[in-house]
Amino acid sequence: METTLIHADDTITLWGIIIIVASLSIFLEQRYRWASKFTGAILALAGAILLSNTGIIPTESSVYDAVWNVIVPLAIPLLLFHVNFKKIWRESGRMLIIFLLSSIGTVAGTIIGFFLLREHIPMLDRLGAMFSASYMGGGVNFAAMAAKFETPDALVSSAVVADNLTMAIMFVILMTIPALSFFRKRFNTPHVTEVENQNTTEQGKTLAESFWSRKEISLKDIALSVGTAFLLVIVSLKVSEFFARLIPSGDNVSFFFNLLSGLFGDHYLMLTTLTFVVLALFPRYFEELHGSQEIGTYLIHIFFVVIGIPVSLTLIFENAPLLFVFAFVIAIVNIVISLVAGKLFKYDLEDIILASNANIGGPTTAAALAIAKGWKDLIGPILIVGTLGYVIGNYVGTVLGLWFANLI
Template sequence: MTSLVPSSNIMLVFACISALAWLGFAAEKTKVGKMLTGLFCTAGSAIVLSNMGVLPFQSQAYEFVMTYLVPMAIPLFLFRVNLKEIFQETGRTIIAFTIGAFTTVIGIVICVSFLDLGPLESDLAGLFAAGYIGGALNFASASEAIQFPDPTLLSAGIAADGLAGFIYIMVLAVLPSVQFLTKVFGQEPSTNAVTIDNDKQPITLFSIISLLAASALIVSIGNLLSAWLGMPSYAILFITAISLLPSTLFANQLKGVNGGFDLGMICTYLFFAAVGASANLTVLLQVAPTIMLFAILVIVIHAVLLFPIARAFKLSLGEVIIASNACILGPTTAAALAAARGWRHLVTPGLLAGLFGYAIGTFIGVTVAAML
């Protein structure tokens, strides 16, 4: 089927997926968009447009995003991930997060044993392990590391990940009101009028070019090192490891360099737009229900195991909820939920625990895929 936007017009195709990324960011400013998440809106819109014949299923523009922008997003996200700071300031929340990551892997192994996800089952399980320990970035980078070959199945995974995560954050929001849990864990201390401090140093041109240049350099070194060691398919893992060095070793010098997270999010939204546009809706609807069931069951097992184990470690209800949020949904929602509940003391730990997930999620996802 010939699309309205020809695949040969690479710049026009890129303009379209850029517009879809913009749509996702714009959707985040609405109530419905916040519930569905901007990434889901971007990917969903791309799926609809390609299956209506507006966008092509294949294009070099999509390959450009996968080949160059996804790897560059990793250093951009991780430039401010200081491992020393994470372990010093997260306190007991990092223990709960580690338990949550472990129970996520257990949930994936259990679900794979009785749900048939098809011939790419192990790879798909690895993507969910990466995403449910890190976030959307890890889902994307793991797909590159594993060289996931089926864009339709990848889109189904993205859709299931977004919907299951949306359901879970609503569950986490009401858990502190469940009397049984407050009796078992005790009441989490709270304060009134809590807000997240969003004041940041300005993003300057110097910061942007520094981040882009450093990111490109790190990606190049990771590619060269992985090729030299005879493991070119694992370049993403080398890039991730190298990306953690600057912020950990030179934290003070990098404090004035801002905007990496913002640039990384743009790359991630473009990735979701490209993947969505590559998906065949007919096949997607056939495989999506099974993958959706898989995603929900993984989260259920994660939570069912996490809360009793965390209680045995004498962790508080708030610490467990925020750590679970950071694990499944990432750092920003974890910090936001902590603030919304009045848990001022858990805002920074939740944010840092989620960033730690960014650092380790891809490694764990690739490992799970290899083991299964």
Template sequence: MIGANDHIILISIIIMLIGFGFLVEKTRIGRFAPGSVLIMVIAIFASNIGITPISAPVYDVVMAQFVPVGIVLLLLNSRLRVIFVEARPVLVSFVVACLATLAGVAVAVAAMDLGAIEASAAGVFAATYIGGAMNFVAVSQSLGFTDPDIYAGALAADTVVGALFFMVLMILAGLLTKRGEEGGTVAVKKPEQASEGLPADRAGRLALAVGTAFLVSWIASELAVWFGIPGFSILFLTIITVAAANIFPDQIARLKGVEEVGIAIMYGFFVVVGFGADFGALSGSALQFLGFAAIIVCTHLVVVLGCAFLFRMPMREMLVASNAAVLGPATAAGMAGAREWSSLVTPGLFAGILGYIVANFIGVGVAMLLGWS
């Protein structure tokens, strides 16, 4: 009904869903499911019954331009002392999450027969569920997993399973928050803090912060291109923002409302992810890949939660690490920010970036190992 080029209408819908996500958190419904999950469900439903398009230029703008800005705003609370304290448990949890993905691949290979493409498919899904979409593409190219029908089917399955997995993680994170298990040691800003200072003064500082965030995003992107690693702009973005947050802590402390704006942008990201989950594309080979991917992430989640309970590993860190592995740094930071786990935003980003670095090697290694067996 709404066309991909109906930019104003789509922007309006995204912003209204962001507002709904915040407001529903304070209702009875929000006690059972986080607002981020509810708006994602609405987005999935809207796109799959044809109200909104599966893909649109507006979605690309949100992903490419606004998500980095949201991450910058969430990172402004980062303090190196806290990062060093939180980084170790998150990175340990990330190693567990990677092993959980490999366990999932082993179970999926044993449970299903994908024929001649099984080794390549296992390598591709191992890479994407340790790194992210960029690793899906890179390992697919490396292994010759490029037949258009097969590639499209695997990508559709990955998108749908990823969206559903993210909702499960957000529900689990919401349950932790409802139980009062707040993340990290950084004090979370309270709503009443936003009322400090003159309204014009707050608005001016907030505008400067958002404008600077866009500038940092652009600089990070240019640096990544200059160094020949365009897919790693988030690494430079993180380094620049964390450095600024620790060099100018007093000035940044006066920026009221930046975290809320960052969370709002990440809510928009969740909406766009929901719009892009195309259940209609799940036909033919995509259904096989759907089962394959579902087995991997279900096994992954069982192993991650099992390790958390058996070895008394911190659940917040495990969920963020699981998110960083299966979905990537942006969603890990988004989940940590949305649940107000401020001290886990930066470690989650670094874990996801580490996944980007190692996933290609692991994916190709898995494919070679299965090809030789």
């Protein structure tokens, strides 16, 4: 059991620390130009990594689970209340293609990493299945492959640590790419340009401070925004659980039923779909709501803090340095192939970045990146498209795992 200054069951203190770090990251982003260039998301992530690696807060707690189970689902509808509904559907089809091209990068990276390290890492066939499935879908796929291939718990724990560190580094890289002139000169960046143009009118302010300028908001706005979001979260959860029980899924079930289960039984996809439905049915109601984007963005910064907490640098260097190398190879190859494919097919840089993020970190972290960057029209599309990874990830992981097993 880990010994830290703040214990895992000291929930009020842990909640307070998470809230303070999230709040401080937003303040710094809007107060200082250097912090604005890093973005509040990266500051929140870095602050969490510092706190967990200096023994101040634990890497596991029910508080962090609550953020994943409550805060993240609540933030999604809040951030979708004011998006361009028609543009979402227009963008989704095009983003699907770059997401699938990016997933090829995951497969290529896993194969390259396997052949580079198979003599040095035990059970790399099982780990290859786990990482390839995870870097095409998410943690659900990681757990599914670990169970399917009966990977020892100790190896799974080390792999989780390597995965957490890789995720944190990749998130910083993907957040940084759109700000680099090298990429800005070679790719179209309409969403980045739009955000920058919105922020050029007020002198002496950071981009973030200008973008999040003071707006009129009432107590009724807060009540209706949060209340509506909670209603959507609850209904979508119950509906997705109903379909998950109704539709059979698993290794012995056809692809069609697994696909249906993945589409209708996934909470995040159901939540996104239901939000789109009510946006279409009651447009005037949502147009009159104020503050939902601000509330949702604040909640997402809380999520960024929690993403960084499990990253244990000590455990990586002690137990899993080569596992980190393996995960890093997969992620880097994914990013490179995503950029090359995106350039060939003339995709915007923002689409490429989000597709790669959705592969490596899942649709939730990709949506969080879009939110942090102010690319509000891409939040819905990447949530929809990224969820496909949950469906195809396990199939890809299974195929690669069985192939690798014959090569060891």
